[in-house]
Amino acid sequence: MTAEVRALWITWRAAWRHALADRRALWSQLVMMTTNDLVWIAFWLLVFSRVDEIRGWKTADVLILLAIAITSSGFVLGALHNVRRLGDMAADGELDEALTVPVRTLPYLLVRRVEVLHIGEPLFGLVMLIVFADLTPARLAVFAYGVAMAIVIQVGFFVLVGSLSFFVGRNEGGNLGLQAMLLFSSYPVDAFGGVAKILLYVVVPSAFVTSVPARLVGSFELGPALALAAVAAVFAGLGVLTFDRGLRRYTSGSTWT
């Protein structure tokens, strides 16, 4: 283990301990997020009480898609919470502390904060998979692969749109990009048509975050699985590149966080 990885691991562990310290807040927030996720399940069950399928997506397919969305976004927004705040921190000049630490700035920022509201969601998503999918070891492995790729794509995309605030000085666009990703990834991509569908593969890659992995869990094919890895690599690269370029333009807000 290199010194840098060790430092990041210790930082992340401290962030977890800090997040878990207030047990009362932990339980109330876990209940809150579970309620939220149950409402989404209720929503889809109500919709599918009226239709058998939506453009080829049946109840189980959509619930697997939702399980992937909940598991991956729960991990990203819970365990790497600063990815959500990156744009605001850059725009408000709040990165000074991170720049003094002898590890790379981006990974340090990502592991610096854990948000309890989302930390139960990966477990909830897994329970959903067990309940709603015809689970086999192979399917579980494909689910894990899909979630891993979804996490990389989301982190890359959120870092990319958040880093734009280094250049424009505001983060409204970054917040909108984040909300768009979370929202569109809750729906099957085939619900959209024409240009919107293309945008969900290319601009806001939500199709690769949930729809493609959900299809792979249903029926594994090597081609889409490799495409998923390629897209993850592209967005991870774009995120790192934009952050590094943007950091050169960073101006301190004299704020120590």
Add this chain to the structure above:
Amino acid sequence: MITQIVTTAMAGTRRAARQPGALVAVAGFYLVVTLALSAMWRAVTESRGGEIAGYDATSITWYIIVSELAFSVVPQRLIEYTGDDVVNRRIVPELIRPARPVVIRLAHEVGMVLPRLAACAVVGVVFGFAVVGPPPSWSGLTLAIPALLLGAAGSIAAQHAFAAASFWFHETRSAWFLYQKLVFILGGLLIPIDVLPGPLRSVAAALPFAAFAYAPSRLAAGRIDPGWFVVQLGWLVALTIAAVVAFDRGTARLVREGS
């Protein structure tokens, strides 16, 4: 008193209008949500042979345009923010004013809704025409505007009534989240109440949440029923009284006990 309410509401309107960045953000988010949800419902109507619970692709799209409008123009975390002001005693300086703090807060929030409503309505109407063409009923869409205002005012009053619990229970931060979820399903925000199964539909129609989003949305979908205005007005009055009474009792306790 009336003058003070109107002046406060106008101050709220001016304040919201002076924040173009925030207006663009609200309108942008509104567009994203409307695009996603309306696409999903058009796909559902298509799967049902072009119609679900009497809604076709056009009417369901205009329904979603207005339901998301009702949701987007009202801050959804008012319960949390108002509760924080109570718990952290930021409300105390407001107690020396001649008017009730809750009345001033309600007027200010209702005033702030207007610029947001204008910005999002433009986006929504352009989106509707671009995607499905004109609304099923022009008179329905016109009537949806006062219904939206009544719904927004009712939602703001309801959130203040919920937030008043923080005078007694210091932890109400999570209450906004549960409130939001009630609006999602039982308020007809994500799914028209007509689509819900029978018993759930009756429950939803009897609760105040339907007056916030469902009432204006069904008008925009061409289902004109003046009875819903009476329902909206009734809930607005009831929830405003509930908020005022709860805040009066809470502030009296605060003055008496100091905590």
